[in-house]
Amino acid sequence: MDFGPYLLLASMEGAVQAAVLALMALGLSLVFGVMRVVNIAHGEFFMLGAVLAWWFTSLVGGHPAFGFALALIGAPLIVGLVAVAADLLVLKRLDYDPERTIVATIGLLYIIQQLALEFYGPDARPVAAPFSWRIDLPWFGYSGYKLFVIAAAVVIMLGVWALLTRTRIGLVMRATQFDSETAQAFGIPVGRVYTMVFGLGAMLAALAAVLIVPIQQAHYLMGGDPLLLSFIVVIIGGLGSLRGTVVAAVLIGMSDGIISVFFSPTLAKILATLLVALVLVYRPTGLFGTRTA
Amino acid sequence: MSGATRKGVVLHLGVVALLAGLQFVLPAYHHGNLARVMVLASFALGYNVMFGYTGLLSLGHAMFFAAGLYGMGLAMRHLGLPALPALALGVLCGAALAALVGLLALRTAGVAFMIVTLMFAQTGYLTILYFGAFTRGDEGFVIPRAARRIGALDLSEPTTRYFAALLLLGLCLFATLALVRSSTGRVLIAIRENEDRARMLGYDVFRYKLLAMVISGAMAGAAGAAYGLLFGYVGATFASVQYSIFPLLWVLLGGAGTVLGPLVGTLFMFYLIDLSSGFTSAYMLIAGVALVLLTLFAPRGLMGLVRARLVPWLP
Numbered sequence: 001m002d003f004g005p006y007l008l009l010a011s012m013e014g015a016v017q018a019a020v021l022a023l024m025a026l027g028l029s030l031v032f033g034v035m036r037v038v039n040i041a042h043g044e045f046f047m048l049g050a051v052l053a054w055w056f057t058s059l060v061g062g063h064p065a066f067g068f069a070l071a072l073i074g075a076p077l078i079v080g081l082v083a084v085a086a087d088l089l090v091l092k093r094l095d096y097d098p099e100r101t102i103v104a105t106i107g108l109l110y111i112i113q114q115l116a117l118e119f120y121g122p123d124a125r126p127v128a129a130p131f132s133w134r135i136d137l138p139w140f141g142y143s144g145y146k147l148f149v150i151a152a153a154v155v156i157m158l159g160v161w162a163l164l165t166r167t168r169i170g171l172v173m174r175a176t177q178f179d180s181e182t183a184q185a186f187g188i189p190v191g192r193v194y195t196m197v198f199g200l201g202a203m204l205a206a207l208a209a210v211l212i213v214p215i216q217q218a219h220y221l222m223g224g225d226p227l228l229l230s231f232i233v234v235i236i237g238g239l240g241s242l243r244g245t246v247v248a249a250v251l252i253g254m255s256d257g258i259i260s261v262f263f264s265p266t267l268a269k270i271l272a273t274l275l276v277a278l279v280l281v282y283r284p285t286g287l288f289g290t291r292t293a
Numbered sequence: 294m295s296g297a298t299r300k301g302v303v304l305h306l307g308v309v310a311l312l313a314g315l316q317f318v319l320p321a322y323h324h325g326n327l328a329r330v331m332v333l334a335s336f337a338l339g340y341n342v343m344f345g346y347t348g349l350l351s352l353g354h355a356m357f358f359a360a361g362l363y364g365m366g367l368a369m370r371h372l373g374l375p376a377l378p379a380l381a382l383g384v385l386c387g388a389a390l391a392a393l394v395g396l397l398a399l400r401t402a403g404v405a406f407m408i409v410t411l412m413f414a415q416t417g418y419l420t421i422l423y424f425g426a427f428t429r430g431d432e433g434f435v436i437p438r439a440a441r442r443i444g445a446l447d448l449s450e451p452t453t454r455y456f457a458a459l460l461l462l463g464l465c466l467f468a469t470l471a472l473v474r475s476s477t478g479r480v481l482i483a484i485r486e487n488e489d490r491a492r493m494l495g496y497d498v499f500r501y502k503l504l505a506m507v508i509s510g511a512m513a514g515a516a517g518a519a520y521g522l523l524f525g526y527v528g529a530t531f532a533s534v535q536y537s538i539f540p541l542l543w544v545l546l547g548g549a550g551t552v553l554g555p556l557v558g559t560l561f562m563f564y565l566i567d568l569s570s571g572f573t574s575a576y577m578l579i580a581g582v583a584l585v586l587l588t589l590f591a592p593r594g595l596m597g598l599v600r601a602r603l604v605p606w607l608p
Contacts, residue, residue: 038404038407038408090585090588090589093589094588094589098403098404099350099403099404099407100588100592102350102352102404102407103350103541103545103584103587103588104584104585104588104589106538106541106581106584107580107581107582107583107584107585107586107588108581108585109581110577110578110580110581110584111578111581111582111585112581113577113581114575114576114577114578114581115575115578117574117575118573118574118575118578122574224534228415231408231412235408264423266419266422266423267423269419270416270419270420270423273412273415273416273419274412274413274416276412277397277398277409277412277413277416278397280401280405280408280409280412281397281398281400281401281409282400
């Protein structure tokens with residue numbers, strides 16, 4: 001293959017990466033923005049979504065599209081409920097103290113991951129794609145499902161944007177993010193908003209997982225890498241800035257996809273991690289952020 | 294020596310004597326385990342200097358442990374250094390890496406500090422994997438028995454190994470005790486309690502924090518180097534996130550800001566995981582549940598409770 005088509009293939013792979021990463025990082029960013037809480041267990045919500053997607057599709061026989069549709073609705077719902085339970089049972093009782101919350105979510109990480117190991121097992125399991133169209137380009141054929149992932153991610157992100165800017169719930173969320181004490185004084189049930197946001201953030205991770213699982217496989221340790229990448233995205237994009245998060249996700253997902261094709265993925269990860277640490281040290285508000293964290 | 298100080302010294306001498314006595318009565322399996330626990334507890338003691346006394350929560354301490362482990366291991370493997378200089382080199386690597394990371398990471402505070410240390414540790418872990426040709430990556434390498442000796446002492450022999458581990462633990466224990474009783478230690482505690490006030494009183498907060506980090510890194514490096522030397526294995530697992538979470542867990546469980554806490558926490562957790570891994574492969578579940586329960590119900594840990602309820606002079 002010539003360099004041009006090869007680069008096109010690499011950037012298409014990168015775009016799929018970026019789409020899923022953007023969804024997941026959006027969840028993390030939303031939780032951090034509104035609640036000022038760093039959720040280390042976010043990657044495990046992603047993993048749980050993928051594992052549940054496998055479970056749902058294995059329940060339903062017939063055309064794989066039925067199982068997939070069920071997973072697309074069921075997995076985020078269950079993951080959202082798990083997150084709500086975690087918020088009510090643990091985070092709320094810690095009063096969302098930033099440092100203690102991190103320690104507690106590390107605990108949650110191990111609890112979810114190890115329960116998955118216990119009940120789902122150590123194997124990676126595939127999920128059938130809902131359809132198997134191929135799009136024939138002049139140089140290579142490309143999976144239509146991957147393009148669907150990109151489109152679906154864009155639709156979901158537009159949905160989140162509409163939710164935040166066009167609905168009353170979104171207004172309440174933004175008010176809480178802007179100044180939770182004043183919001184409380186105006187009668188906004190801040191506690192309930194926090195629970196909802198934590199659930200919504202987890203659901204976004206689960207959605208990302210259901211979308212990616214026909215391409216990757218479901219495995220109990222799959223949450224680690226996306227968590228790290230989402231951290232990188234959220235920090236580069238500016239802590240708490242949703243627009244920055246999406247821009248950074250596209251930037252990092254694309255470049256990670258392209259760099260991994262041409263160079264060693266480990267080297268790409270080393271450079272990205274180091275870059276982020278230095279960004280946090282020298283520009284704590286991120287490259288796009290304006291608000292101090 | 295004031296009364297409380299004398300009591301503290303006597304108590305810790307008692308603990309060391311008890312551990313020395315245990316060596317003669319323990320069955321072989323627990324004998325080996327306790328040697329391991331004592332080395333890991335030294336790692337936790339180092340973590341405690343930063344987290345328990347200075348209030349700096351690092352999520353990347355595995356990199357200092359690994360710096361000691363690899364500083365020692367690579368020097369023996371590729372440079373053919375004898376055990377004692379390699380051990381010293383390991384300690385030095387831990388301290389030097391802590392100084393370097395501290396210079397950068399201490400510009401941030403709170404949550405940002407936690408994430409920056411996590412990221413640096415991840416960089417370290419990936420770097421070890423990337424240079425797999427030298428480090429043998431995930432697989433790791435074994436340090437041959439013949440090389441694991443200092444003078445006439447064979448460090449792979451169980452009794453010698455036990456006393457070497459005890460010596461390391463004793464050194465770290467009394468170094469911590471001396472530190473927290475010194476004026477420097479009191480400044481560190483002041484920074485933990487109220488950083489702004491400490492700064493306003495004229496203390497150079499950055500320098501004290503850096504000092505705490507270097508001491509902590511040196512202890513972690515010493516523990517890492519000793520671990521490799523005593524048990525003969527060097528591997529990338531020890532640089533992974535899990536080994537950054539463990540010292541946090543041990544210190545939280547035993548009691549942050551108490552000298553004996555890290556030892557108690559390490560011992561407790563080691564046996565909890567040891568027992569549970571007997572009947573399930575998901576033994577890290579115990580660690581997760583412990584972390585959540587501790588943050589919810591006992592943020593001061595076991596020795597913290599002992600200090601609050603029974604022994605107010607506990608250092």
